[in-house]
Amino acid sequence: MKVVRLIFLILHLGIFLLLVGMLLNAYVPPKVFPWFNLLSLGFPILISAYILLTIFWIFSWKKRGIVFLLLGLLxxxxxTRWINYSSVKSETPDLKIVSFNAKNGGFGVKNxxxxxxxxxxxxxxxxxxxxNxxxxxxxxxxxxxxxxxxMFSKYRIIDHKQLIESDYEYNNAYATQTDIEIKGKTYRIINMYLQPFKFEKKMVKLDGNSEEDKQKVKDVVKRLIPTFKMHQEQIAVIRKSVENSPYPVILAGDFNSVPNSYEYYHLVDGLKDAFVEAGKGSATSFHDYKFPIRIDYVFTSESIQPLSYKVDRSVKLSDHYPVLTTFKLER
Known part of the structure; x- marks a missing residue:
């Protein structure tokens, strides 16, 4: 039993260090060291294993269980960026936004x-x-x-600008900023779609053949690392629009990045994650793989109060679920 506990302890410490490495995405850009960003993709697995091992130590009446529990607060x-339980807000919303990756309307425009x-x-x-x-x-x-x-709007569009434009060869990302007038005040809406990884299920599905699976993992990493670096460049453009905006900002779209990634930390900087503020349950929005993946977001300026955030799993109109959010605007 001592040998098993020693193995578990080494494993637990290893997982803790990997999770700490993931937190470094807030400081280390992919062009400097992209491997921290890889850790963010495995966060659901890493944190689940960490919690299970912590429970094991607590039920084994080991003091290290308390230590790992306290360290887990980090x-x-x-x-909460993946799973959250916010209290119900009673205010009447001033604005409702739907953000949705429609997968090119392949599930039916009429639907x-x-x-x-x-x-x-x-x-x-x-x-x-x-x-088209x-x-x-x-x-x-x-x-x-x-x-x-x-973008479709009930309100008058004052100004519109392309921030990132796809060239369809190297860059498939796109982002726009649109200034709209709502009840006499102007707001900047940034709709974005960061560079996709262009994965297909067969590319990431492991079949149990060690050589083939090893090659698949290598191929996946070869796609991930360059895309992380492209995201860093694209984020810089979007950050400039946010920071220079004279108006409150709502930043939304398909980030093609998970929570706790470099992309997440640097896009949410100075803004609020509407899911963290007002969401309940799981924020997983991409359902094509049997793995929790949140890549759709809505961020807002401090002056805009998120009242509700819902990933609508009642419909399957794409490989993404629609994200529904409501807000209380500044007076």
Whole structure:
């Protein structure tokens, strides 16, 4: 039993160090050391193993259980970015936003139109909407056309600017900033779609063949590392728009990045994660793999209060679930 406990202790310490490495994404950019960003992808597994081993030590009446429990508090905020239970807010919302990666409308434009019309949203932000597809929503007008992302709004658009534009060869990302007037005040809406990893299920599914699986892992890493570095460049452009905005900001879209990643830390800087503020349950929004993956987000300036955040799992109109958020705006 002593040998087993020693193995568990070494394993527990190893997992703790990996989780600490993940926290360094707040400071270390991918172009300097991309491997910390890889750790963020495995956070659900790492934290689950850490919690189970902590429970094992506590039930074994070992003092180290208390030590690991206290050290685990370092990762509390990291957990709430995946799973959260906020109290219900009683205020009446001023704004409702739907953000949705529509997978190029492949599940049916009419189905998407019917769903969006049922939501009575004030603003709808699409990613991968299918540039050649036309959507018609009740009471919403489409903003300036873009090939990958688009926006529909009940409110008047004052200004619009492309921040990142895809070249379809090297760069497949896109981001826009749109200034809109809501009840006499101007807000900046940034709709973004960071560089995708372009994975297919067969590329990440391990078959038990050691040589083939090893090659698959190598191929995955070869795609991940360059994409992390591209994200760093794309984030710099978006951060400039946020920091220079004279108006309160709502930043939303498909970040193609998980919580606790370099992308997350540097995009949320100075903003609030609407899920952390008002979400309940799991924030997992990408459902094509049997693994918890949150890559869709809504961030806001401090002056905008998130009242609710819902990942709507009642519909499957894409490989992403729609994200529904409501807000109380500044007076």
């Amino acid at each position: 990762f509390f905020n990291s957990v 998407i139109e019917s769903y969006i019309n049922s939501q009575n949203a004030d603003i709808v932000l699409f990613q991968e909407y299918g540039g 597809k036309k959507y018609h929503f009740e009471g919403l007008k489409e903003g300036p056309e873009s090939p990958i992302i688009t």
